[in-house]
Amino acid sequence: xxxxxxxxxxxxxxxxxxxxxxxxxxxxxxxxxxxxxxxxxxxxxxxxxxxxxxxxxxxxxxxxxxxxxxxxxxxxxxxxxxxxxxxxxxxxxxxxxxxxxxxxxxxxxxxxxxxxxxx
Amino acid sequence: xxxxxxxxxxxxxxxxxxxxxxxxxxxxxxxxxxxxxxxxxxxxxxxxxxxxxxxxxxxxxxxxxxxxxxxxxxxxxxxxxxxxxxxxxxxxxxxxxxxxxxxxxxxx
Numbered sequence: 001x002x003x004x005x006x007x008x009x010x011x012x013x014x015x016x017x018x019x020x021x022x023x024x025x026x027x028x029x030x031x032x033x034x035x036x037x038x039x040x041x042x043x044x045x046x047x048x049x050x051x052x053x054x055x056x057x058x059x060x061x062x063x064x065x066x067x068x069x070x071x072x073x074x075x076x077x078x079x080x081x082x083x084x085x086x087x088x089x090x091x092x093x094x095x096x097x098x099x100x101x102x103x104x105x106x107x108x109x110x111x112x113x114x115x116x117x118x119x
Numbered sequence: 120x121x122x123x124x125x126x127x128x129x130x131x132x133x134x135x136x137x138x139x140x141x142x143x144x145x146x147x148x149x150x151x152x153x154x155x156x157x158x159x160x161x162x163x164x165x166x167x168x169x170x171x172x173x174x175x176x177x178x179x180x181x182x183x184x185x186x187x188x189x190x191x192x193x194x195x196x197x198x199x200x201x202x203x204x205x206x207x208x209x210x211x212x213x214x215x216x217x218x219x220x221x222x223x224x225x226x227x
Contacts, residue, residue: 035216045164045207047216061215095163103211105154105169107176112163 002026004096004110011116017084020113022096024077030054033099035106036070036081040092050099051079086117121145121210123219131227132198140193140222142208147188149212155184155193156207158221164207168193200226 007021022034035050049060051070058070064083072079079096094113097106122145132138142153151171156164166175168184171191181196195202203226208219 103152
């Protein structure tokens with residue numbers, strides 16, 4: 001069955017970077033787009049960016065442009081999201097989510113990774 | 120950026136009732152690519168509806184979606200205890216993909 005398993009919780013200091021992994025199983029990572037979404041406590045989900053199926057083109061939300069990098073290692077069936085210059089407002093649960101066609105919503109999600117930014 | 124506004128903020132109903140949730144977009148959603156998710160505390164969102172009205176795998180037919188342009192509706196009939204959760208709409212028609220602020224469906 002399809003599964004997305006993310007890396008564990010992180011605690012970071014302001015100004016640091018964090019890299020969250022998302023390991024896919026039950027399907028080929030390169031055959032589907034992979035999105036990253038974050039959700040701060042009590043807030044709506046917020047789309048950060050994605051890596052497309054096939055050639056792995058990447059697009060990011062303007063809000064995170066310059067601070068976020070999404071990559072994937074197809075040999076390891078793992079995608080990554082790195083966020084730099086962390087600030088307290090980046091404290092949130094970060095999710096990876098699969099998408100089979102741009103307009104079709106996100107059908108499988110990782111379990112989430114809590115990133116806490118605190119001095 | 121398309122802003123999605125959901126109403127009501129909280130909906131108090133009883134098991135067996137019908138829930139009607141609204142999602143309004145600040146501009147027309149391209150391709151009617153509007154999705155709905157259910158989220159329980161401490162869990163990831165779960166896809167219910169995509170493309171305005173198509174049910175995701177395993178979603179029962181008492182859950183339905185409708186709408187077009189800027190106005191969309193999620194209807195859940197014959198409410199069951201597991202339906203009481205927070206619901207989000209999401210537009211996938213233009214970047215950045217955005218979510219509504221959510222509607223909490225609570226037991227009356």
